[in-house]
Each structure stands twice: as C-alpha cells, then as structure tokens.
Amino acid sequence: MSGPKPFYITTPIYYVNDKPHIGHAYTTLACDVLARFKRLDGYDVRFLTGTDEHGQKVEKSAQAKGIDPQTFTDGVSANFRDLARVLNVSNDDFIRTTEDRHKMACQALWDRLVERGEIYLDAYRGWYAVRDEAFYGEDELTRGPDGTLTAPSGAPVEWMEEPSYFFRLSKWAAPLLQYYEDNRGFIAPESRRNEVISFVKGGLKDLSISRASFSWGVPVPGDNAHVMYVWLDALTNYITALGFPNQDGDYTTYWPADLHMVGKDILRFHTVYWPAFLMAAGLEPPKRVFAHGWWTNEGQKISKSLGNVIDPVDLIETFGLDQVRYFLLREVPFGNDGDFSQRAMINRMNGELANDLGNLSQRVLSMITKNCGGVAPTPGPFTEEDTALLDAAKGLLDSLRSTMDRQAFHEGLEGIWIVIRAANAYVDHQAPWALRKTDPDRMATVLYVLAEVIRRVALLMQPVTPDAAGRMLEQVGQGEDARSFAALAPEIMLQPGLPLPKPSGVFPRYIAEEGE
Template identity: 70%
Template sequence: MPANGKDIAKTPYYITTPIYYVNDKPHIGHVYTTLACDVLARFMRLDGRRVKFLTGTDEHGQKVEQSARKNGLEPQAFTDRMSQNFRDLSAAWQFSNDDFIRTTESRHVKAAQAIWVRLKEAGYIYLDKYSGWYAVRDEAFYGEDELTRTEDGRMIAASGAECEWVEEPSYFFKLSAFEDTLLQFYDQNPDFIGPDGRRNEVISFVKGGLRDLSISRTTFKWGIPVPDDPDHIMYVWLDALTNYITAVGYPDENADEYQAFWPAELHMVGKDILRFHAVYWPAFLMAAGLAPPKRVFAHGWWTNEGQKISKSLGNVIDPYELIETYGLDQTRYFLLREVPFGNDGDFSHRAMVNRMNNDLANDFGNLGQRVLSMIYKNCGGQIPEPGELRPADEAMLAAADSALARMRSELALQAFHRALEAHHAVVAQANRYVDEQAPWALRKTDKARMATVLYVLAEVIRKLAILAQPFMPNGPAALLGQMNQSDAARDFAALGTRLVPGTEIAKPQGVFPRYVEDEETKGAS
C-alpha cells in the first residue's frame, strides 16, 4: 500500500464478497464476510479512494433446480425470492455495497459466455467425457483420494457432502497446463493469498498436480448455455466466478469501471472456497488473457459457545437476532475485534457482553459522554479555547494523530482486530489522561488549564469517532453530531484539521449503552 494518503487517494479500490448461493438462508458466515468487506469499503471511501463494493447471489446449478422443484416453483421464481433474502440482510446490517449482482441477470449471461468463447478460442477448452465423483451440495468434483467411503458404501467429501458417480459428455478446461504458471505467479506475488497459512495450503495443492477441470453439464438445464452447444450448460463455478468481471463491465474491457477497478484489489472468501478463487479463477483469467485479482483473503469460521454450528444441533446463529439482542454497532464491533481475522472464532454471549460493556460502554462511550458533559456544563456548551499545550497534551494529541496510519496499515493486511486494537489504545490513553489531568478538579483551581485539557480531549474524541465510522455506522456518527461536525467534516481529510474553539455542542447523550442482563439470562450464562 502506498505510504501516504495522497497517493492512496489516486488508487481505485474494488472489493468483493463471494456471491452467496441462494439455497442458503443468510447466516453468520455470510454476515462475517460481507461485514469485513463493508468496513474496508467504508474505510477506503473515507480515505478518499474511489470504491466499488460488490456482493450478490449465485443462482444456477443442480442444487437450485432441485430445490425449486421441491418448493413447487420455477427456478427463476425460486431464485427471485431467495436472492431477496440477501438484499434484506444487507439493509438490516447497513452494508454499503455499490452493486448487487445476480448470475441470472442478462449482463452476467453475456459476460460468462464471452469468457467461455475467449477460453475456447485460446485453445483451453476441449470436449470429452466426464467420469467421476461429483457433490451436488458443493457443486464440486472430487478425486477418489479426496473422499471417504462409509460402511454403507457412500462416498463423502471432507466438507461432509455426499458424492455421486457421474458419467456424461463434458467440456474440459486445461487446468493442468497452468500448474507451473500458477506456482510462478504465487512466487512473484507473495501477497496474493492471505493469510500465510492458507497460501501454503494452496501452493501444496497445486504442487500435488492439477487435473483438467470439467466445466459443463448435460444432466440438468438450470444454468448458462454453452455458446454454440445448448445441450451443455456452464459449470456453476466458471459461471459464478465470472461475476467479478461482469460487474465492472466485461466483456467491454474499455468500460470505465473495468479500466478503473480491474484487477480487483481484494476478493474476500471463506476458507472452504479458497481453492476456487486462488487456483481455478486465476487460471481462467490467465487463459483468457485477463489479469488476476491482486489478493484473495480466506477467513475462518465461527462456532457457537464452543460447538460447531449446524442445523441438526439447533445452534445456528440468526443474524437478525444478533443485532436485535445486542445492537448493530456492538455486534459489528465484536465480530471484528474478538478474533484475529483469518482464524476460526467462537461466539459466546459472555464474550459479546464483555466487549459491549468494557470496550464500548465503559471505555469509548463513557469517555465521550463525560468529557462532552463537562464541556457542556462548564464551558457554556462550546468547545473551549485551549491555552499553551504541555507535554502530556502534545503526547495525547500525537497518539490520536498517529492512529490513522496504524489502522490503514493493519487494514491493508485485513488485520481488523489489530486496527481496532490501535483505536482502543488511543481510547485507553485518553481515559488515563482524563484521570491524570482531573479537569473536574481544575474547574476549581485553574479554569484556563481545565479548558485546555477539555479541548485536547474533545479533539481526541472527534478523531476517534471519525476513525470508528467504518466499523460502527451509528454510534460514532451520533457522537460527531453532538459535536456539531458537518457531514463534510467526517472523512479522513478532516483528521488533518483541529476543532474550532467556540463550536457549539449539543447536550451529550450516551451512544453505547451497557448491556444489562435479565434474570433469565444471568441464570443461563
């Protein structure tokens, strides 16, 4: 990442979630991926960058066709209904995506068929017959060495999906031709896959040898027709992955968005679909003469109170219940603060309440409310005029001034937890500064000094609120509103300014309430 904000502002930023399979009901995994992308998109916009943030739904495949039939619907009607679930989720969680793509859209059919033609004309597609193990649930092909045979003879993939033996005519993509090319690409682009442990897994997989990939099916019809051979439909993953270039205007490579945003800065994915994004997708793009994305990051999974999340256990985490129970800002904060991003994490009620009450209510929220309340009460409801700054004041302001650079560098690595640690370190320092300077005592002994201390604190709170906006869209905005900061004064450029003395503030209100346990919850925890 460039070293300063001026250079960064010149670089467009394109970030994507995977497109979510419409057979799934939105769950914590979907929220986690999209939340991470939302925070990065918001951060980059505030940092002056032109941003495109894409999410959407993957709507083709045998599994969708079967589910539609079970529900007595045509596949298109079924996908229309199911896709809306993900739009509703985005609205509830205040995700700021700029585009929402569906693979049933005409723009996407056009793009997917165009890349097929490019691959075929380049000599990387050939017609043969596929015989092998296929998991309908995963929409994936598996080698026998990747499967386990149960006592009753069923073949099970590591994902838990049952596989069936498939024999049918199929077009193949010459994936085997890209083994050395991919390894060279990974070597030349060490940041292409994150975190490092996932990168090592992908390299090991490719070194183990790549087989040509079956990329069409004939046994069902719900998919994008293969150009010039309508008996075949495109393999759902070739179709799905192409969404990332569809959304920036492909096949028109001269389109403004394609020129600005491709290659994508970051594809954010769950660790279970890394192979598709870090092996198949760059190979497809290279074969078509197109640039691969700059980075693919695979995050971990969540458990619930120490248990694997599953429908059979009845412990699925409902994204709507989360924000209803704990609050939107608080839940967004917890999910990205609690666990190093990239690792697996455990959701627990107790951990959630601790973060809400300690980091947000006690530390950040209380800092804002008590300082602004002192200003409102003792300074005529206006930001006071500071006097001469002492070393302690300079150190406090310097800590707040340096937070952006630290958070920027951590988010460039998708280290959300460390970015929030950097933010909280300034909150903690500000609380220590309040206690050491004791402005409530200065009110009686040295009002000029009190004014300086309160000015420094107000300035630090302003900066902390601006920096917290990408993570929590409501509380920090309310804090800035109480400080009478205009919308134009809330981006990161405003961090290079200072508060104007005499600015009137509103009567302070708490923005991060404490979570109070009811008796039933106390007994269960």
C-alpha cells in the same frame, strides 16, 4: 491516472439454496468496513456483493418446494439483498447470476477460452459432490464405516459419467505457481497460501466445466445440451459487474480487483480455478484473495441439525447493529476461526463500547457543556502529557491504513482502544473536575485535548460503527463536510469556540434479561 485511486472489493456471491446466516453477515461486514474506510480515505471505491443462483443444488431445492428455479431464486436472493440493508452495508452493486448481463459475460469468457484452445469436449467420469458443486479425486475422499464416500467438506459424493467440456487446467500449474511467487500477497492469510501452493504442486487435472444432466445454468455457446459448471459461471460475476466483455470504462478503471473476500471453504476456486481461467483468457488475475475463518456457537459447530444457526437479524434486534458490527470484527483475529458467545458479546459491548468509549465521550462532553458554556474550550500551552496523548491519536490513521490493507481488523481496533484507554487514564490523572476550582485555564486545556481525541476516534470508528460514530461526531460539532479522513491531517484540530450540543449516550450498557 488522474483523480482518486480506484479500489475494487467483492464478497463472494452467496449461494441461494438457503437463508442468510452469520457467516454471510461476517464476510459482508468485513468488506463493508474496508469499503467505507477506503472511501473516507479518498479512494474511488467499487464494492460488489450478490447471489449465485445456478446449479444442480438450486434446481433440486426448487423442485423440493414445488416451484420453478427462477421463482425460487427470486425469493432467496431478495433475502440476501434485505440482509445487506439490515447490516447497513454500503455496496455499490448487487449482482445476480440469473441476470442477462451475467449470462452474456459468461458466454463471452467461454468464447475467449475456446478461441485460445483452452476448452475441449470429452466425457467426465468421477466423483462429484452436489452440495459443494465440486469434483474430487479419489485420493481426497474418506470412506465411512458403512462404505459411503465423502468429500473433505463432509459432503456425500456420487459417481458421475456424462459428456462434458473440459478446461485445460493441467497446463496452468506452473504459471499459477509463478504468479504466487511473484505476488506474495495474493493469498492471505499465510497459512492458506501454503495450503494452495501445496495443492497446485501436487498436480492439476483438467477440469470439467459443463454439465449435461440438468439444465439450470448458463447455456454453453453453440451447444444448448450443456450448461456451464456453476463455478465458472459464479466466478465470472466479478467482471460481469464491471461491464465485461466491454473492457472500456469500469473494467479498465477497477480490474483487476484489489480484494476478493471469501470463506476458507471456497479458497481453491478463487486462487486456483479463477486465476487460471483469467490467465487462459488473456485477462489479469485479481490482486488479492483473503480467506477468513468460520464461526462456532458457544463452542459448538453451527449446523441446521443442531438447531444452533445464528440469524444475524435476530442478533441485531437483541444487541444493536453497531454493537454486532463491532463484535464480529473485534473478537477474533480475522482469518482465524471464532466462537460466538453471548457472554463475549456482552463483555465487548459493556466493557469497550459502553465503558471505555461511550463513557469517555459522555463524561468529557458533559463537563464541557457544564463548565465551558457549551462550546469547544480554548486551550492554553500543551504539556508533555497533552502532546503525548494528541500525538498517539494523530498517529492512528497511518497504523490503521496498514492494518486495513492486511485485513487485520481486530489489530486496527485494538490500536484505537489503546488510545481510548490512554485518554481515560489521562482524565483520571488530570482530574478536570478538580481543576475547575484550582486552575480553570488548565481545565479548559485538558477538556480541549480530550474533545480532540474523541473527534479523531469518532472519525476512525465510522467504518465499523457508522451510526454511533456519526452521532458522536455531531456531539463534537462535526458536520457531514468534516467527516472524511482529510479531517485527520495533523494540523487540523477542533476549533475553539465551536458550539457543541448537549451530549447524549451513544453506547448504552446492555442489561441481560432474567434467564439470559
């Protein structure tokens, strides 16, 4: 294949029965950081997000508000589209499952499965959780003190009996296990992989994939009494957006997806049902599914009943967009559960963004403005200390490629901060303010080394803090045409004599108001 290598990344499509919260923002931001990183690294990126708008839960939510489901979903879907803008997310497409292109793709996938003998009509009798839009075996349920049964998620279940089309999931257990074995990186992190393998080894039952008790969904081809099970409908969005059933063009370029990013609660749907549907239809499964953890709020589980749901828009208005983007990907190892606390947020903002990086940039560039005529200084010979710091900065891209491909965002950021901390120590040790009087040529070299490190760090911070990194790059004289990762090649260095504008603060310290 000639041209840039394609990279296709997706968020889950978000269910529209409620307004967006921090969990939605977290998944979307992680995908955005990776999409931006890959674009800057020369890839042809396709980044998809969107909304899941069918199912019994949506129908009930619309009824409760006294409006029709389409009007209801139009409103809530717009909230998710607005959130992507507020988060400065660089998605290439936003899909809604109520779009005609999606209904056509779902029905085409259904027809392929029918043609291959993978679907049959029977009756469903079993336990169903409306909240999860999921079916559960009796052995998965918990009985409360009052005798009520709940799903593993805590959702109430109800006994359901109705005619249903079934997908022959049971026959795909062995092929799925073989796929997991042949593609070790398909499910991440490792703990989730073990969980899925254990589930599949426990045996798979055929899956009910239609409902006849409500009508808000994609009609089953040839049988309008049934609509498709919402998960068969929802998962198909990933190929709808590539033009399926047309398998030329975008589908050929970008499928199979490089990464589906999901929350751990929907792991089974993406690593068992979805690859099974695709294999059964003669299509390739995605390359990787990463299930991240959940956030708590000041140590408490987040729930509407506790009134502690974190609104990402409020968070951004309080702390700033780039600060929120940085915190969410820095605070916990991606894949683990994390706790949001104001104190942790402020510590990261003030300690790392304002003090470590912001102060480094401001100090160094101010000294250049004051002592070097406002242009990049001309360096003399590099000492061992100079070379060590420059080499550490030059080595960052390779290590970041590895951490990004593993979705280890926190690890990648720590790698950048090791270099930032080393640069701060170098400033203190070299004391360029003292060299100004005793050895101005050496001062110029020290400030040049630091300005070059700042340039490299700012380039690498673009995916995480795009606005702030852009301002920092302006201050080291780097225009839009010098901001891709091609500018990180070892031989490319800051041009001596390049005019540098007077610096201004990029990461202000956060001062908590009384009572915070």
